[in-house]
Amino acid sequence: MADVARLAQVSQQTVSRVLNDYAFIKPDTRERVLKAIANLDYRPNMAARTLATSRSRTIGVVASDYLSFGPASALFGVEQAASEEGYGVSIVSLRESNRLTIAEALARLVGQSVEGIVMISPQDVSAGAAFLSFENVPVVTLSSVDTGEHTSIMYDSVEGSRAATQHLIDLGHKWIAHLAGPAGFTVSESRVHGWRKALGAAHLVAPDPYVCDWTAESGYVVGKQVLSDPRFTAAYCANDRIAQGLLLALYEAGRVVPRDFSVVGFDDVPEAAYCVPPLTTMRQDFTKLGRRCIEALMARLNGEPPQEADPLLPVLIQRSSTAPAPV
Amino acid sequence: MADVARLAQVSQQTVSRVLNDYAFIKPDTRERVLKAIANLDYRPNMAARTLATSRSRTIGVVASDYLSFGPASALFGVEQAASEEGYGVSIVSLRESNRLTIAEALARLVGQSVEGIVMISPQDVSAGAAFLSFENVPVVTLSSVDTGEHTSIMYDSVEGSRAATQHLIDLGHKWIAHLAGPAGFTVSESRVHGWRKALGAAHLVAPDPYVCDWTAESGYVVGKQVLSDPRFTAAYCANDRIAQGLLLALYEAGRVVPRDFSVVGFDDVPEAAYCVPPLTTMRQDFTKLGRRCIEALMARLNGEPPQEADPLLPVLIQRSSTAPAPV
DNA sequence: GCCAGAATTGTTTGCGCAAACAATCCTGTT
DNA sequence: AACAGGATTGTTTGCGCAAACAATTCTGGC
Numbered sequence: 204m205a206d207v208a209r210l211a212q213v214s215q216q217t218v219s220r221v222l223n224d225y226a227f228i229k230p231d232t233r234e235r236v237l238k239a240i241a242n243l244d245y246r247p248n249m250a251a252r253t254l255a256t257s258r259s260r261t262i263g264v265v266a267s268d269y270l271s272f273g274p275a276s277a278l279f280g281v282e283q284a285a286s287e288e289g290y291g292v293s294i295v296s297l298r299e300s301n302r303l304t305i306a307e308a309l310a311r312l313v314g315q316s317v318e319g320i321v322m323i324s325p326q327d328v329s330a331g332a333a334f335l336s337f338e339n340v341p342v343v344t345l346s347s348v349d350t351g352e353h354t355s356i357m358y359d360s361v362e363g364s365r366a367a368t369q370h371l372i373d374l375g376h377k378w379i380a381h382l383a384g385p386a387g388f389t390v391s392e393s394r395v396h397g398w399r400k401a402l403g404a405a406h407l408v409a410p411d412p413y414v415c416d417w418t419a420e421s422g423y424v425v426g427k428q429v430l431s432d433p434r435f436t437a438a439y440c441a442n443d444r445i446a447q448g449l450l451l452a453l454y455e456a457g458r459v460v461p462r463d464f465s466v467v468g469f470d471d472v473p474e475a476a477y478c479v480p481p482l483t484t485m486r487q488d489f490t491k492l493g494r495r496c497i498e499a500l501m502a503r504l505n506g507e508p509p510q511e512a513d514p515l516l517p518v519l520i521q522r523s524s525t526a527p528a529p530v
Numbered sequence: 531m532a533d534v535a536r537l538a539q540v541s542q543q544t545v546s547r548v549l550n551d552y553a554f555i556k557p558d559t560r561e562r563v564l565k566a567i568a569n570l571d572y573r574p575n576m577a578a579r580t581l582a583t584s585r586s587r588t589i590g591v592v593a594s595d596y597l598s599f600g601p602a603s604a605l606f607g608v609e610q611a612a613s614e615e616g617y618g619v620s621i622v623s624l625r626e627s628n629r630l631t632i633a634e635a636l637a638r639l640v641g642q643s644v645e646g647i648v649m650i651s652p653q654d655v656s657a658g659a660a661f662l663s664f665e666n667v668p669v670v671t672l673s674s675v676d677t678g679e680h681t682s683i684m685y686d687s688v689e690g691s692r693a694a695t696q697h698l699i700d701l702g703h704k705w706i707a708h709l710a711g712p713a714g715f716t717v718s719e720s721r722v723h724g725w726r727k728a729l730g731a732a733h734l735v736a737p738d739p740y741v742c743d744w745t746a747e748s749g750y751v752v753g754k755q756v757l758s759d760p761r762f763t764a765a766y767c768a769n770d771r772i773a774q775g776l777l778l779a780l781y782e783a784g785r786v787v788p789r790d791f792s793v794v795g796f797d798d799v800p801e802a803a804y805c806v807p808p809l810t811t812m813r814q815d816f817t818k819l820g821r822r823c824i825e826a827l828m829a830r831l832n833g834e835p836p837q838e839a840d841p842l843l844p845v846l847i848q849r850s851s852t853a854p855a856p857v
Numbered sequence: 858g859c860c861a862g863a864a865t866t867g868t869t870t871g872c873g874c875a876a877a878c879a880a881t882c883c884t885g886t887t
Numbered sequence: 888a889a890c891a892g893g894a895t896t897g898t899t900t901g902c903g904c905a906a907a908c909a910a911t912t913c914t915g916g917c
Contacts, residue, residue, distance in 0.1 A: 204903065204904070205903085213866075213867090214866065214867050214868075215867095215903090215904085216866080216867065216868080216904095216905075216906095217865090217866060217867080219903095219904065219905055220865095220866090220905090222904095223905080226864095227863085227864050227865055227866090228864095228865075228866090229864085229865065229866090232865080232866085246637075246640065246641055247641070247903085247904080248581070248643065248902085248903050248904070249577075249641060249642050249643060250576075250577045250578075250580035250581045250586065250643060250902085250903080250904090251577075251581050251872090251902070251903030251904040251905090252903080252904055252905075253577035253872095253904090254575070254577045254578050254581050254871095254872050254873065254874090254902090254903080254904070254905095255871085255872055255903075255904040255905045255906075256872085256904080256905060256906085257872075259577065261620075261642075266606075266609075270597070270602040270603065270605065270606050271599075271602075272598075272599075275597040275598075275602040276597065278597065278621075279593075279597050279623055282593075282621055282622065282623040283623060283625070286622065286623075286638075291620055291622075291638070291642055292620065292621050292622075293588075293618055293619065293620050293621075294591075294605075294609055294619050294620075294621050295609070295613070295618075295619075296606055296609040296610060296613075298610070310573075311613075311618070313573065314573055314574065314576060315576050315588075315618055316575065316576060316577060418800065419800060419801055419803070419804035420803070420804070422804070423804055444800070444801065444804075447801060447804050447805075448804050450804075450806060451804045451805070451806055451807075451808070454806045454807070473745065473746060473771070474746055474771065474774060474801055476746070476747070477746035477747070477749070477750055477771075477774050477775050477777075477778045478774075478778070478806070479777060479778055479781045479805070479806035480778075480781070481778070531873065531874070532873085540896075540897090541896065541897050541898075542873090542874085542897095543874095543875075543876095543896080543897065543898080544895090544896060544897075546873095546874065546875055547875090547895095547896090549874095550875080553894095554893085554894050554895055554896090555894095555895075555896090556894085556895065556896090559895080559896085574873085574874080575872085575873050575874070577872085577873080577874090578872070578873030578874040578875090578902090579873080579874055579875075580874090580902095581872090581873080581874070581875095581901095581902050581903065581904085582873075582874040582875045582876075582901085582902055583874080583875065583876085583902085584902075
């Protein structure tokens with residue numbers, strides 16, 4: 204920077220001002236400085252800037268152990284939005300999620316003096332650990348747990364779930380199984396809740412949900428149990444991967460979808476449209492979700508208090524895995 | 531840090547030494563310092579450390595526009611390995627990949643004074659742009675382009691592709707289509723090459739490959755064209771998502787897999803095992819790939835010259851989408 | 858032509874840390 | 888008992904930048 208100043212025949216501080224878009228610089232001077240910068244291929248040193256301003260212009264992301272489509276897309280959205288705001292993104296991933304690992308991850312990010320943190324780790328424990336929220340670093344989570352301590356960005360799982368189930372009810376299904384997400388995720392509970400809500404409103408019986416773990420494998424294994432109960436003519440799955448596993452179980456059992464059995468998923472991952480048969484599902488835009496996280500974080504960085512964002516609504520995408528109930 | 535020093539009754543430099551595991555510290559002193567650190571909940575300021583040492587202990591990652599399973603897993607592996615080496619990870623994503631956006635992304639990372647860069651963007655143009663390799667920051671790429679300027683980590687696509695095709699040949703298939711990846715990816719070419727190689731060795735005709743774009747959609751659309759040629763009894767797809775699209779096209783055409791038609795994919799994404807029917811494919815471990823990137827980067831940071839790593843070999847995973855050719 | 862106030866540039870200082878050098882304190886040895 | 892050489896700690900300095908304050912130059916209005 205000193206070299207640039209010398210070449211442009213100004214003080215080092217003026218160079219700094221040009222770099223920071225200070226308003227009162229003579230156009231002539233600015234140009235000289237810019238030319239000098241270009242000539243010397245000068246690049247400002249972020250570390251020094253951070254040290255001097257105590258603003259790192261970096262936000263941290265905690266990613267869960269498995270970067271599936273949703274989290275990965277959210278990460279993408281976070282990075283895009285952050286970079287538009289002039290922020291860099293530092294990422295820490297979790298092998299497993301418990302209070303200790305999460306606290307450690309947060310500590311590492313705070314150690315890098317990030318200005319804010321986004322947790323793309325949907326486990327409840329993440330939201331809990333976010334309480335640890337160090338040193339006034341605001342935390343935004345994708346989890347649906349509302350603690351008041353940090354902002355939470357999410358889709359409305361209860362309503363999405365209700366709508367998915369209602370779609371099956373509208374098709375005349377009376378016995379609708381739910382292949383649920385695992386314990387430890389509020390979103391699992393929300394989806395169970397929405398399913399029960401729709402069933403209750405239609406005066407249908409809500410059997411015990413079948414608990415899966417978000418994977419296609421669990422959807423397949425648990426799906427076989429579901430199919431052993433002949434009363435079910437439809438199932439609503441907590442995500443598309445579970446649904447895909449169920450589709451395979453149905454195929455192997457010789458049950459034709461949607462003639463004999465209807466399936467609804469959740470998320471609308473890119474593969475959903477190319478399942479056999481293409482999957483009816485509730486679409487969520489994870490990239491937008493990631494962007495919202497940054498919006499919320501920016502608001503917090505501007506001193507606004509944590510506030511509830513209106514949840515987004517998943518959209519029903521009808522494909523050919525659902526049809527009227529067999530008579 | 532000064533506060534810690536005062537509380538522990540030592541100089542600030544001694545605190546610094548404790549923090550940096552300097553060898554000659556009296557155990558007693560070290561303990562006093564550590565206690566003071568704990569009491570004050572002191573956290574070192576990375577920016578200051580970076581400024582003083584001109585080592586950021588950060589590596590940068592350039593991620594391509596779509597974080598599908600492979601890149602996401604690789605990112606995960608990179609982060610894990612980097613954190614084990616005591617490095618943080620900064621990420622920049624690309625909306626689209628061309629020389630300009632890539633140069634920009636690299637510049638942003640260099641601006642954050644990362645010590646090394648991993649490009650998880652498989653386009654050829656990435657490898658090309660890596661030439662821009664600023665200021666002695668070593669670059670490692672996942673692309674298979676070998677430039678000598680930077681290290682490239684990859685699976686052996688040619689051999690994997692050959693093995694996949696050979697599997698179909700062994701099953702007695704004579705007309706084997708290839709649903710290829712798009713132009714601009716060396717890996718696309720490698721897979722075409724391996725497919726041709728196997729076909730040539732078996733004295734079979736290699737028709738023109740059908741070009742897709744890695745998506746299930748393209749596999750579906752292009753798949754219909756493939757199926758319009760009745761000679762084909764099998765297809766080798768450049769990735770699992772293309773294969774999944776093809777499976778849907780086969781289903782809709784009433785062709786039963788694997789009785790009428792065999793399909794092989796590439797990657798072994800988690801969904802592959804739960805396609806209808808489960809997909810035979812070539813498994814790659816992307817997480818390991820990511821780890822290798824960091825290994826290579828660490829070697830470079832230790833002053834070793836860029837060197838060719840021996841490529842990893844994808845493993846054939848046989849499932850039920852392949853069977854002997856119909857007679 | 859003179860002045861208030863704005864525009865423009867310069868000077869000094871400190872952010873938090875580790876490198877370089879210096880000083881002191883040990884230990885076993887002769 | 889005096890000393891070499893290692894062990895242990897302290898002091899000074901600068902990394903590259905922006906904040907705070909100071910100085911100078913310009914502008915329009917009278």
